[in-house]
Amino acid sequence: MTTLVAGIDSSTQSCKVVIREAETGALVRQGSAKHPEGTEVSPQAWWDALLLAIEQAGGLHDVAAAAIGGQQHGLVALDADGEVIRDALLWNDTRSADAAEALIAEYSAGTGPEAVNSGAAAWTQMTGSVPVASLTVTKLRWLADSEPQNAQRVAAVALPHDWLTWKLSGAAALQDLTTDRSEVSGTGYYDTAQGQYRYDLLARALRISEDQARSIILPRVLGPAEQAGTGDAARGWGHLVLGPGAGDNAAAALGLGMSTGDVAISIGTSGVVSAVSPKPIQDPAGVINGFADATGEFLPLAVTLNGSRVLDGAARMLGVDHTGLADLALAAEPGAHGLSLIPYLEGERTPNLPHATGSFIGLSLASMNPQDVARAAVEGLLCGLADGLQAMTTLGVPVNSIQLIGGAARSAAVQQIAPAIFEREIQVPEPGEYVADGAARQAAWVLSGSDTAPQWTTSAVQTFTAEPARHVREAYAARRHLFAERS
Ligand SMILES: Nc1ncnc2c1ncn2[C@@H]1O[C@H](COP(=O)(O)OP(=O)(O)O)[C@@H](O)[C@H]1O
Ligand SMILES: O=C(CO)[C@@H](O)[C@H](O)COP(=O)(O)O
Numbered sequence: 126m127t128t129l130v131a132g133i134d135s136s137t138q139s140c141k142v143v144i145r146e147a148e149t150g151a152l153v154r155q156g157s158a159k160h161p162e163g164t165e166v167s168p169q170a171w172w173d174a175l176l177l178a179i180e181q182a183g184g185l186h187d188v189a190a191a192a193i194g195g196q197q198h199g200l201v202a203l204d205a206d207g208e209v210i211r212d213a214l215l216w217n218d219t220r221s222a223d224a225a226e227a228l229i230a231e232y233s234a235g236t237g238p239e240a241v242n243s244g245a246a247a248w249t250q251m252t253g254s255v256p257v258a259s260l261t262v263t264k265l266r267w268l269a270d271s272e273p274q275n276a277q278r279v280a281a282v283a284l285p286h287d288w289l290t291w292k293l294s295g296a297a298a299l300q301d302l303t304t305d306r307s308e309v310s311g312t313g314y315y316d317t318a319q320g321q322y323r324y325d326l327l328a329r330a331l332r333i334s335e336d337q338a339r340s341i342i343l344p345r346v347l348g349p350a351e352q353a354g355t356g357d358a359a360r361g362w363g364h365l366v367l368g369p370g371a372g373d374n375a376a377a378a379l380g381l382g383m384s385t386g387d388v389a390i391s392i393g394t395s396g397v398v399s400a401v402s403p404k405p406i407q408d409p410a411g412v413i414n415g416f417a418d419a420t421g422e423f424l425p426l427a428v429t430l431n432g433s434r435v436l437d438g439a440a441r442m443l444g445v446d447h448t449g450l451a452d453l454a455l456a457a458e459p460g461a462h463g464l465s466l467i468p469y470l471e472g473e474r475t476p477n478l479p480h481a482t483g484s485f486i487g488l489s490l491a492s493m494n495p496q497d498v499a500r501a502a503v504e505g506l507l508c509g510l511a512d513g514l515q516a517m518t519t520l521g522v523p524v525n526s527i528q529l530i531g532g533a534a535r536s537a538a539v540q541q542i543a544p545a546i547f548e549r550e551i552q553v554p555e556p557g558e559y560v561a562d563g564a565a566r567q568a569a570w571v572l573s574g575s576d577t578a579p580q581w582t583t584s585a586v587q588t589f590t591a592e593p594a595r596h597v598r599e600a601y602a603a604r605r606h607l608f609a610e611r612s
Contacts, residue, residue: 127146127148128146128148128189128572129144129146129189130146130188130189130565130569131145131179131182131190131192131564131568132380132558132562132563132566132568133191133194133195134193134194134376134558134560135160135194135195136196136393136394136560137160137196137215137393137395138159138160138393138394139157139158139159139160139174140160140175140177140178141157141558142155142156142175142178142179142561143182143562144565145562145565147189147568147579149581149582150565150569150581154183155181155558156177156180156183157558158173158177158178158181160174164215164218165212165213166199166212166213168199168209168285171289172292175289186361188365189366190368190568191293191365191366191568192290192368192370193289193368193370194286194370194371194372194375194376194560194563194564195370195372196216196373197285197372197374198215198261198284198312199214199215200213200268200282201282202268202275202278202279203280203282203283203299204279205280205299207281207297209288210278210279211268211272213285214267216395216428217394217395217430217471217474219430219471220258221266221267222472222479224267225256228263228313231244232244232247232248233245242409246409248313249411249415251316252312252316252326252415253316253317253407253415254317254411254414254415255408255409256313257477257479258472258479259311259430260311260312260313261282261284261312262314262327263330265282265314265330265331266330266331266332268331269330269331269332270332279331280299280341281302281341281344282342282343283302283304283344284304284308284309284344284372286308286372287308287370288302289370290353290367290370293357293362294353294355294356294357294367295356295359295362296354300342302345303344303345303347303353303354303369304344304345304346305347305349305369305370305372305375305419306346306417306418306419306421307372307416307424308370308372308375309322309343309417310415310416310417311414313330314327314343315346317405317417317423327341327343349567349578350570350573351369351571352367352571353369355367366572367571368568369567369571370567371564371567374391374560375416375424376559376567377389377559377563378418378419379420379563380559380560380563380566381528381530381559382583384401385401385422386401386523387525388525390514390527390529390547391530391531391559392506392510392531392534393533394432394434395429396428396429396431396432396509396510397432398510398514399426400424400426400517400523400524401422402423402424403423404423406423406425406520411475412427412516413425413513413516413517413520413522414426414427414428425520426513427512427516427517428475428513429468429473429475429510430469430472430474431468431470431471431473431483432533433532433533435466435468435470435502435505436503436533436536438470438502439498439499439502442498443495443498445495447535447536448537450503450536450538451499451539452537453500454500454502454538454542455542457496457499457500459542459545460594460596460597461496461498461501461504462497463487463491463492463600464485464486464487464489464492464498464501465601465604466483466484466504466506467485467486467505467604467607467608468483468502468505469608470482470483472611475513478608481609481611482609483608484608486607487600500538503536503539504542504597504601505601506533507543507547509605510546511547511598512602512605514527524549527547527551528551528586529543529552529553530554530557535556540553541589541591542591543589543591544590545591545593546594548593548595550588550590551589552586553586553587553588553589554586555585555586557584566579569581
């Protein structure tokens with residue numbers, strides 16, 4: 126009898142479920158369901174999508190274990206009855222940008238630019254990351270200042286995958302909430318290097334005393350293969366062993382079998398450059414977030430707000446589908462006749478420009494054509510990620526291999542232009558759901574009781590190389606500060 130495990134990716138745009146063989150990782154079934162648009166979403170919509178995706182994947186009746194990977198940082202505020210107080214502000218909601226600046230200032234010393242730097246350095250020391258609007262701690266400050274009546278009702282704070290694991294278990298007690306290192310390392314109130322919550326920072330965010338903060342329930346942080354509980358017996362899932370789950374990029378690293386020296390560049394809603402490190406990585410400049418991974422090590426990563434939707438928007442603007450956009454981009458010359466797209470379409474997280482908008486720079490009669498516009502969109506998307514990759518190497522994080530994943534990694538233009546912009550060979554594994562795969566591998570790990578995750582066969586990869594297009598990155602670097610603030 127083959128043992129099956131389920132891996133779930135509750136990401137920004139959709140929920141994906143894969144059912145795989147626990148021993149080999151072979152894919153048996155899968156399903157998916159869309160999430161609502163927007164940067165604040167009712168967690169109920171995630172739960173409804175998860176139930177639909179489970180149904181589409183053939184159910185969990187014959188599955189022994191499950192684990193959930195998910196979009197990080199979303200603020201799931203629960204009242205004393207375990208009810209969701211308000212829709213969750215997601216990682217890509219920028220309304221807490223001013224709160225982030227205030228929190229940095231409150232830990233700074235001196236005046237002027239040095240003060241901001243000292244505040245950023247203090248937060249990096251305390252948590253591993255510099256607060257930006259994406260981090261949950263800034264959303265809590267926003268809640269305290271903008272919706273004090275809601276803030277006063279907060280009895281527990283969970284992140285998307287924590288809350289879904291709790292729902293999957295059928296738990297009702299807030300004390301049963303669980304999470305993992307990778308998820309909490311993105312909250313801004315967890316000391317990633319020391320592995321402990323910082324209730325003083327939670328108190329600071331909510332403008333309450335530390336004693337009051339300690340009365341707020343935070344999910345118990347589980348080890349990489351520690352059981353989070355069992356499935357909801359009322360739904361016939363009492364047989365289901367639940368894993369701790371993980372933040373989406375940590376789950377993807379587990380799904381890809383990444384180790385030190387491996388880098389994943391994921392182009393989903395977010396653009397993410399992530400690497401594995403045996404030691405904590407801290408970047409006071411705030412380009413790299415010092416997160417934890419799902420195996421007990423660390424996962425430094427750079428994240429942009431503008432990932433695949435840069436290409437979604439460009440395709441919509443040109444009236445083509447993704448294949449058409451790729452064809453247009455590949456028909457143009459590198460550099461798009463001097464046209465650059467600075468892709469801060471939703472504001473931007475890295476660089477931290479929450480109020481910025483995107484801009485085409487260098488328009489000329491020569492570049493005002495669909496091919497060059499498509500090329501500039503792909504090159505602009507990739508240049509932003511190349512900046513994150515460069516920051517990784519500047520911090521001394523080893524980069525020996527690069528794997529390209531996420532929805533936009535399916536683009537032939539992204540695959541062929543990326544090696545020119547990164548000036549490195551890139552590998553593209555078979556299109557798949559690597560976050561969900563990592564969660565499934567974690568579920569199999571929990572079941573095995575072993576010290577290490579099961580060795581699953583990894584996907585075959587296609588390798589892409591190209592002549593370096595340094596002039597494209599140089600043009601982008603000279604223009605990345607040219608944008609208009611959102612009105
Ligand atoms: N062939 C393609 N070329 C470019 N973008 C694509 C392609 N296929 C899917 N996408 C885009 O990928 C995104 C979905 O990718 P995914 O990694 O699932 O996102 P997320 O994990 O953030 O929900 C969507 O924006 C979709 O339009
Ligand atoms: O913000 C982060 C990590 O810091 C992102 O990983 C988000 O969690 C959303 O990821 P996708 O929906 O693009 O996978």
